Amino acid sequence: MPAGGYFGRALVADVTSGTSQDLPLPDGVLRGYIGGSGLGTWLLYRLGTPGADPLGPQAPLAFVFSPLVGTSLTTSAKFAVVAKSPLTGMLTDALASSQFAIAGKLTGHDAIVIGGRAPELSVLLVDGDETRLIGAAHLAGMTAAEADRQLRGELGRGWRVAAIGPAGEHGVRYATISHDGRHAGRGGLGAVMGAKNLKAVAVRAAAKVAPADPAAVLAAARDLRERSFGPATAKYRELGTLANLLVFNAISALPTRNFQAATFEGATELADQTSGNGPEDVPGDVQGMRRVARSSCASCTIGCEHIYRSRGGKKARVEYENVFALGPMCGVGDPDAVLAASARCDELGIDTISAGGTIAWAMECAERGLIDAPWLRFGDSAALLRVLDEIGGRGTPLGSLLAEGSRRASRTVGAGSGSFASHVKGLEMPGYEPRTMHSMALGLAVNARGADHNRSGAYEADLSGGLDRLDGGDAHVAAAVETEDRAAVMDSLILCKFLRGVFTDPFTEWAGLLSGVTGWEVSGQELRETARRIVMAKRVYNIREGWQPADDWLPDRLLDEPLTLPSGRVATLTAGRLRAMIDSYYKLRGLDPEGRPGQVIADDLGLA
């Protein structure tokens, strides 16, 4: 009998043969890795063939649920999609929220792991214990949203769909998997699914699972819901993450024109806060855009989704990261163009951050005469939209080049272009300027997924006022470790990080939630150890797949080109400072000087 909240098994489907089997998940594994990102790491290590091509049939693609999914705890309807990234060659784990999480778990499995390659473009149906493949030729070329609608119409009530868009079919290495308008966005999971000849995975609930202590969970859910209405989530609820844009611009932390600057002259046009300040149900103008709706993920009381409509009539969900990546990063200050580009990314099914980062690199290459695309210039809205289409369909040599991501593309172009390719481990940088955020600089450098702001929330320390964000040292290292540990637990329980501010004693409070659901007596200290285990397991997986010490590093530009702040202070992040912080991080994590774990850590992971 598995613990509360769990089924104690994963479904392992082979789409080459069309067969599937159950993989029992012992209590020890579930307690050691919880679910979501943590359990996904364990599954990938166990089921993946070492050294396999991420786009080959031997590379598994795992949809991983968690014990909290299906409970009344706010923001818990989340799942992780975990695979070896075709961008990085290392582990990637993207989280997303939707009814797919609930229906997927209630197929009766804690995870659905897919291997092989279907003989033709197909849809994998998981209906309780039954799995089957159906042809998807009629869905080819559709956007994920179109495929979702089409399939649900064909399959009938109760089905939930995760699908890829054209970019996933064309193997764009930063393609996404989408469901209910949400995306498992980073790392190229859509390309992995496309390489399996899967247009979609459809799931239908067929089982039930109950928490061990329903009354305790209900009480916790009520308490958490109340807290989710408080000031700690106000920014997300009232403004969404777009509010970051003006803040980051004000503190020289907004990457602009491929990290050539940290402030953007068009920031106010993109996120004008002088309007849109009325009551929540009154739409507000953001220059050319109008906020037309606000919505929530499944089982969420925060409601961070802010939908805008451009003058041209297109609607798109606006968040900081997509506006940063397709706006300042590419030098584009026209809100309509940024909105249209965001919508186009959603239609094609590509990650906005990697798209923006790769295009910004290409714009700089074009301006330097390194690639033959004189039309591709920073700030050119039409060029941005044109190149997105070329990428999504791999329809031109330039589109095919950029569909590979900035690291691979820079290796093809050469001529020193790698020095300004803004990625870590091959994953393009999110919208946080490392030169003015030294805790985050470390977090980005050492993170298993690459340049990622969700697995390392070290920017919190930089913005906390508790340390000098321009003078990285041991305090920044400790903060980076702490936020990485917190993320590991939240991403495995899974709870939305937008909820993080409501917890005053996070590990203890999370332990209480997990205890109520599972029936285990979990302590905050145990969860801290679990966090470290998950972080280490990701590192061990990456080492198995070829990680080298040089992979824990930042792009040359960020180490060689200082920034001057409006205060007159010069922000420098030298190689020496970064090296010292990384060394300190390794020491704090108990790793050897090259960043590899010793036997004590390896023994604890339970991966062997």
Add this chain to the structure above:
Amino acid sequence: MGTPKAALEWHGSTLLGRTAGIVARAASGPVVVVRASGQDLPELPEGTLIAEDPREGRGPMQGIAAGLAALTGRADVAFVSSTDMPFLHPAFIRRVLRVLQDNEEVDVALPVARGYKQPLAAAYRVSLAAPAERLVKEDRLRPAFLFDECRVETLDDAVLKQDQLLATLDPDLDSVLNINTPADYAAARARPAPEVTVQLFGTLAKGDSAPGPHVVRAATVGGAADALAVVFDRHVTAALNGDQITRDKATPLAAGDSVFFLSADAGG
């Protein structure tokens, strides 16, 4: 004065608290406060180091020697300030420090401001700790003795005000005004707080509060928050001039500062 200058009230803080805070803002390294043995000090900014002055009554040279000694191994240059300069501006400190940063041949950057040499508003190489200590032992207690032994660059009013920022923000070089009598203190305290610019971001700029910029008078971050009815609690931080971020209400402000109040949950 009849009362310790360090503890004199200054817009909700103290003279010493303000001076230490201003120096901390302008310098990139640690701040050291030199005190007489057993002297009570008012609350100081977090991270301020305390050095004991082993011998009382030896004047400024003893303080300079003790302070520089405490910084040995921690910094190469130091700005030395007395405790009683309530109008000291970060731009003044940066201007003076820049002399030593730009010219390795100079040991002391000595302002000659408002007609007087200002050895207690000057920059020194930390390597002067040893000669300063020797001069104290030799009972040669005037800073001029130290200047005789090292390379000094003086900065008069005109030279100081070649720095456009300093000329704009502290045109009369009030940075070097100090307080010696109750009347000095009363006159200084009667001046209005410095004029600063405040902007509100995120949810703080909703409802009745326009984002700004707002021009207010405030001597501390807490004062700026009060001026715009911002509740400066754990959900709010402040960025000074787009640079340092603080949660400390007592962080001192100077003329021309900009303060951005942000949601503490900025990011992700």
